[in-house]
Amino acid sequence: MTALSVRDLHKSYGRARVLDGVSLDVAEGTTTAILGASGCGKTTLLRLIAGFDRADGGTIALAGRVVSAVPPEKRSIGYVAQEGALFPHLTVQANIAFGLSRAAGTRAERRHRVAELLDLVRLDASLARRHPHELSGGQQQRVALARALARRPALVLLDEPFSSLDTALRSATRTAVAEALRAERVTTLLVTHDQAEALSLSDEVAVLTRGRFTQVAPAREIYAAPVDLDTARLLGPGTTLPGKADAGAVSCTLGTLRVAQPCPDGDATVFVRPEQLRVTPAAGGNAVVRASGFLGADTVLTVELPDGTLLDARADATVAYTTGERVTVDVVGAVNAYAART
Structure with a gap:
């Protein structure tokens, strides 16, 4: 089943055309990485899917339902930004619980879900009472992911979530995030300019160049047979x-x-x-x-x-x-x- 379907999406800022007829299908339960150089339109595409910005043309559908005009809070999408964007005045537990409404169950059930998510992203329960500034960068990103997963969204968007981490921390955090996403069987769209990240984390890689996808294919296939020289260089x-x-x-x-x-x-x-x-x-x-x-x-x-x-x-x-x-x-x-x- 197709979880996300983007059709002929266009977006310009003034005279600058950022997306030029982008189309993409993401199968349910899979991870697709959007790989491209800075300024190619990756984050713009993610923001349109999340509902933070409006497209100039085209459609966005989740599980067959067109959501182009639906506000962000009603799209069942989890979003993890580059810096995690945690609430600094809230504890880890409160940050994660923020993603749960009172309709999600009793207080005890919400506490159980928070504990479940901490375990899912491989964070010790003792961190629950800490504030974001008391965590490492990698721990903050895992908390951000836990918050995004709290409501069991239909789709999770990751906007270069590891770019600010050092090499060792990036690798460990990437592994923990990948395992959590697989465990939840959540459909994921990852934006990155890091080819190793795109190839190692995704089922499919979509290469975005100058506002258009040049190739969309499984990670091994796209690395072995890039469609053109620019794509080959981008992949390594x-x-x-x-x-x-x-x-x-x-x-x-x-x-x-x-x-x-x-x-x-x-x-x-x-x-x-x-x-x-x-x-x-x-x-x-x-x-x-x-x-x-x-x-x-x-x-x-x-x-x-x-x-x-x-x-x-x-x-x-x-x-x-x-x-x-x-x-x-x-x-x-x-x-x-x-x-x-x-």
């Missing part, structure tokens, strides 16, 4: 090389390579991700290490081919590489190639 780093496409293969400075998806014959741009390059120390190798960065789990290398082409690659961190060292570079698997822009 890579090196572009000039090449020639012919009969399902592409020739470039790395040799003749298999392509992951059809590319028209003729001039092409080859896109190679760092993890597709296998680097091996070799005295007579076809490349030279120009830079090496140890990241713990792996090493990021910049290697130079004989024609001067520079490639970014990821290598085994158990091997130490030095600047000037000769290596052999091989391509693993198929690459993506796109018709060269004229």
Whole structure:
């Protein structure tokens, strides 16, 4: 069943067109990530769905019911902003309970629901009497999620909820949030500019560029076969090389390579991700290490081919590489190639 259906949505601010005919379907109980660069219209789309702003055209439907003119409080939507937006004068318990009306049951039932939600987002019950300023950033975001889930909404909107957290805290909070959403089986729309976040948390990824979706597909599919070069770059780093496409293969400075998806014959741009390059120390190798960065789990290398082409690659961190060292570079698997822009 389709939980959210957006059709031909338009929104402009003055002469600036932010959304240009956006359409999207989100299946019940799934998580869809809207991925895009800053200013592409992600947050505007979320605000229209939440009812905070009105669209210039198009429709928004929840479970088949058009809600374009329905006020926010009547849309059965939970919303988690970047900073959590907790009430500073209320305790954790009171913040979560704020999402429950007296119609939600007796006082004891509401207390039980608050305790249930704290457990759901992996927060200790001892935190219930603390105020937001007494919590870490990650804890505040989990409280915000618990508040959004309190009424068991039909849809939860997450607006870059982890962007202000440091790397370690972001990972732990992301895991806790993902587990809570799965446990509640709630339909979720996540807005982010972080490709790792989009790919790891979602069932589907919708790439938004200049007010339009360029591709909507399952996370693994969209990473393996981006529809165009801009989408490929948005989904992660890579090196572009000039090449020639012919009969399902592409020739470039790395040799003749298999392509992951059809590319028209003729001039092409080859896109190679760092993890597709296998680097091996070799005295007579076809490349030279120009830079090496140890990241713990792996090493990021910049290697130079004989024609001067520079490639970014990821290598085994158990091997130490030095600047000037000769290596052999091989391509693993198929690459993506796109018709060269004229």
